[in-house]
Amino acid sequence: MNFLARFGAYALSGCLPVALVLSTDGPPRTGPGGHFSPAGFPNLLLRSHEGKEVRFYDDLLKGKVVVLHFFYTRCDGVCPQTVENLLEVQRILGERVGRDVFLHSISLKPDEDPPERLAAYAKEVGAGPGWLFLTGEVDVVERLRRGLGFVDPDPEVDKDKSQHVGMVLFGNEARQSWVACPGGSSPALMAEQILWMVPEPEERAGGGGPTDPDRTPILPGGKTK
Amino acid sequence: MKPDSRRYLWAAAALAAAAPFAGAQTTSSQQPPTLTQISLVPPSVAAAADFEPGGMPEALAYDGTHVWVARQFANSVAKIHATNGSISGTFPVGNRPLALAYDGSHVWVANFGDDNVQRLQTSDGAVVSTVPVAGGPGSLAFGGGILWVASRGNNSVTKIQASTSAVLGTFPVGRRPIGMAIAGNDLWVANNNDDTVTRLRASDGVTLGTVGVGKGPIGVAYDGTRVWVSNFFSNTVTKIQASTGATLATYSVGDSPVGVVYDGQRIRVANSGSQTVMRLRVNDGVVLSTVQTGKGPFGLLWTGSAIWAANTGGDSVSTSAF
Numbered sequence: 001m002n003f004l005a006r007f008g009a010y011a012l013s014g015c016l017p018v019a020l021v022l023s024t025d026g027p028p029r030t031g032p033g034g035h036f037s038p039a040g041f042p043n044l045l046l047r048s049h050e051g052k053e054v055r056f057y058d059d060l061l062k063g064k065v066v067v068l069h070f071f072y073t074r075c076d077g078v079c080p081q082t083v084e085n086l087l088e089v090q091r092i093l094g095e096r097v098g099r100d101v102f103l104h105s106i107s108l109k110p111d112e113d114p115p116e117r118l119a120a121y122a123k124e125v126g127a128g129p130g131w132l133f134l135t136g137e138v139d140v141v142e143r144l145r146r147g148l149g150f151v152d153p154d155p156e157v158d159k160d161k162s163q164h165v166g167m168v169l170f171g172n173e174a175r176q177s178w179v180a181c182p183g184g185s186s187p188a189l190m191a192e193q194i195l196w197m198v199p200e201p202e203e204r205a206g207g208g209g210p211t212d213p214d215r216t217p218i219l220p221g222g223k224t225k
Numbered sequence: 226m227k228p229d230s231r232r233y234l235w236a237a238a239a240l241a242a243a244a245p246f247a248g249a250q251t252t253s254s255q256q257p258p259t260l261t262q263i264s265l266v267p268p269s270v271a272a273a274a275d276f277e278p279g280g281m282p283e284a285l286a287y288d289g290t291h292v293w294v295a296r297q298f299a300n301s302v303a304k305i306h307a308t309n310g311s312i313s314g315t316f317p318v319g320n321r322p323l324a325l326a327y328d329g330s331h332v333w334v335a336n337f338g339d340d341n342v343q344r345l346q347t348s349d350g351a352v353v354s355t356v357p358v359a360g361g362p363g364s365l366a367f368g369g370g371i372l373w374v375a376s377r378g379n380n381s382v383t384k385i386q387a388s389t390s391a392v393l394g395t396f397p398v399g400r401r402p403i404g405m406a407i408a409g410n411d412l413w414v415a416n417n418n419d420d421t422v423t424r425l426r427a428s429d430g431v432t433l434g435t436v437g438v439g440k441g442p443i444g445v446a447y448d449g450t451r452v453w454v455s456n457f458f459s460n461t462v463t464k465i466q467a468s469t470g471a472t473l474a475t476y477s478v479g480d481s482p483v484g485v486v487y488d489g490q491r492i493r494v495a496n497s498g499s500q501t502v503m504r505l506r507v508n509d510g511v512v513l514s515t516v517q518t519g520k521g522p523f524g525l526l527w528t529g530s531a532i533w534a535a536n537t538g539g540d541s542v543s544t545s546a547f
Contacts, residue, residue: 047418051441051458074298111321111338111361112298116443116457116497119481120521120538123498 044140049118049133065101065197067170070150072109073121078166082183083125092191098130100198108161110135172197259517260543263310265303280540285526285533286325288347292533293332295322307528316350326365328387333372335362354390358383368407375402396430398423406445408467413452415442422454434470438463444485448507453492455482476510478503484525495522495534518543
């Protein structure tokens with residue numbers, strides 16, 4: 001599909017390409033919260049529902065096609081529908097989830113959603129391998145939420161977690177190509193657009209992936225060498 | 226916004242236009258429970274709700290007559306008659322009550338969201354004292370007149386004289402202390418984010434040792450000579466010699482074990498993922514029996530004659546009492 005046709009499909013589906021706005025005010029910095037990636041992503045520390053400590057950039061984004069959204073386990077607004085749709089996306093993508101595509105659900109209420117609760121939630125909803133539910137320090141999650149733009153323009157609404165932004169962001173970190181769409185979008189369309197982000201075999205083999213020297217090329221049919 | 230944040234600022238307008246979407250909550254099928262399940266939600270409320278109500282109780286305590294249940298998202302504690310299952314009362318407490326302990330005359334509750342612990346009268350749930358404890362108090366243990374409080378956010382335990390509510394000291398432990406048990410003169414603390422347990426001398430809070438266990442240690446129990454630790458992410462329990470800190474064995478249990486309790490003869494483990502409670506033989510860890518609970522059993526309590534589990538996946542308790 002060429003660019004124009006793809007853009008038209010975005011428009012029809014309610015999804016929008018989003019642009020990363022990078023500042024040019026100096027080199028990446030290192031600090032207690034973790035360093036910034038070359039693309040400007042913070043390398044903040046999170047913890048997965050599997051109990052593992054992960055870095056936002058190094059472990060979750062770097063060189064990957066990712067689907068990312070914010071939620072919390074007790075949400076009875078947008079989250080259940082979004083998670084339900086992502087489950088359908090997971091079903092459509094099958095084994096590609098965890099291999100070509102990675103899903104990241106970050107809790108907006110880390111105090112309510114420790115790893116054990118996220119683990120129980122992941123089991124309850126039926127999330128499979130390649131889908132991480134994440135929590136962290138309150139300020140870290142807030143920094144991520146704001147930095148990634150999951151912010152309501154009305155400050156009062158933005159304070160109310162029950163009215164949180166229900167978008168799903170997906171993209172290819174190596175290409176710096178990103179799309180956002182409502183969590184209630186068609187799972188089939190989401191899956192289709194997510195797959196557009198997955199690099200072609202020749203790109204994986206060294207054409208466009210600048211970030212992961214250890215990445216094993218994936219041959220047609222999903223086999224690795 | 227901090228200057229650093231601009232380095233990774235996205236085109237927020239595309240995202241901020243989202244509107245909330247209503248949707249039905251996902252539910253999973255359950256096997257019929259073997260233990261009797263007692264709902265903590267009035268039938269009228271339960272019938273009106275279009276999803277499972279969420280008090281999500283984690284903690285239990287027993288005062289000799291009643292079982293107390295901390296309903297963390299209802300900001301209340303419920304009092305249930307231990308022999309007939311009737312709910313004697315529900316009493317407001319602080320924000321997110323996560324832990325309970327009985328000190329021989331009063332029930333203590335740890336309010337995670339308020340950074341305090343409260344001492345309640347057992348007769349009417351009235352708060353007789355409130356003691357500030359920083360760092361998100363989320364676990365309690367009582368023994369020898371002392372209430373121990375573990376604070377998940379600042380990696381410490383606080384020692385309180387139960388009779389006077391006086392704070393006697395605060396001592397460092399590992400990261401995210403989440404479960405405790407008193408073993409003789411020592412306090413054992415599960416450090417959930419370090420995959421260790423810390424042994425402290427109860428008299429002065431001095432750390433006597435740290436023992437590596439499985440992934441995500443969460444529950445701790447003492448059987449008279451050994452300390453048992455449930456490892457949430459390893460699906461195991463670790464058996465440790467209390468006198469030496471030596472690891473004696475690790476046994477597989479169910480999915481996502483949480484609460485662990487000694488019933489005088491056996492060790493019982495609540496498997497939150499399997500929705501079961503297992504009974505293990507202490508000398509070799511053989512699983513003698515498994516019973517079904519409600520959704521997400523978390524805290525476990527042994528009253529001397531019955532097992533009780535707090536079902537954090539909903540708003541109920543399961544019990545073998547009747």
